[in-house]
Amino acid sequence: MKRFNKIFYSTLASSVIFFCFGLILFLKPEMTINSISYLLGGILIIVGFINFVKYVLDNDKVVRSFDIDLVYGIIGMVAGMVLILNPTAIATIIPFILGMIIVIGSAIKLQYSLVLKQYERSSWKPIFVIAIISLVWGIILMFNPFQGAVVITKMIGIFVMVYAILEFSEVFFFKKNLKMLHDELEK
Numbered sequence: 001m002k003r004f005n006k007i008f009y010s011t012l013a014s015s016v017i018f019f020c021f022g023l024i025l026f027l028k029p030e031m032t033i034n035s036i037s038y039l040l041g042g043i044l045i046i047v048g049f050i051n052f053v054k055y056v057l058d059n060d061k062v063v064r065s066f067d068i069d070l071v072y073g074i075i076g077m078v079a080g081m082v083l084i085l086n087p088t089a090i091a092t093i094i095p096f097i098l099g100m101i102i103v104i105g106s107a108i109k110l111q112y113s114l115v116l117k118q119y120e121r122s123s124w125k126p127i128f129v130i131a132i133i134s135l136v137w138g139i140i141l142m143f144n145p146f147q148g149a150v151v152i153t154k155m156i157g158i159f160v161m162v163y164a165i166l167e168f169s170e171v172f173f174f175k176k177n178l179k180m181l182h183d184e185l186e187k
Helices: 002-027 029-057 061-066 069-085 088-118 124-143 145-186
Strands: none
Touching: 002 029, 002 145, 029 069, 029 088, 029 145, 069 088, 088 124, 088 145, 124 145
């Protein structure tokens, strides 16, 4: 039972941490996106600098002539600077790409629904409606990607908070049942 109590309190602590993280994602999505951009930018600058220094310090001319550490170094440092100086860059790229994928998929579904309509299949209507809704969502993501990133970050925050509540509830009920089982076995 003591061993389970350790697991219970550990799960309780992780649930609280997850819930707080989800709450931050939900309440402060812009701050979260900026923090991720700064962190990723810093990592890219460090990795780029390491590759740059590695290239400069390499004395083997044969290896150096075919090595692309200088290229990786410059690209890493420039990309890192872009993310630090423009933290919304990453938040606009990902939703834009996601929007493009959604628009392409929606166009395919729209075409499919029109083919079904042509063959007088009744299933064309729900496919058509879903394709139009998806198309609009994809276009919104493409033309307003930062707001799309904020909405996505808030949704992730909600999912993380729900997960934390479910995880805690599951362990709480398991502990209650384990205690009842333990009491029955001791009788």
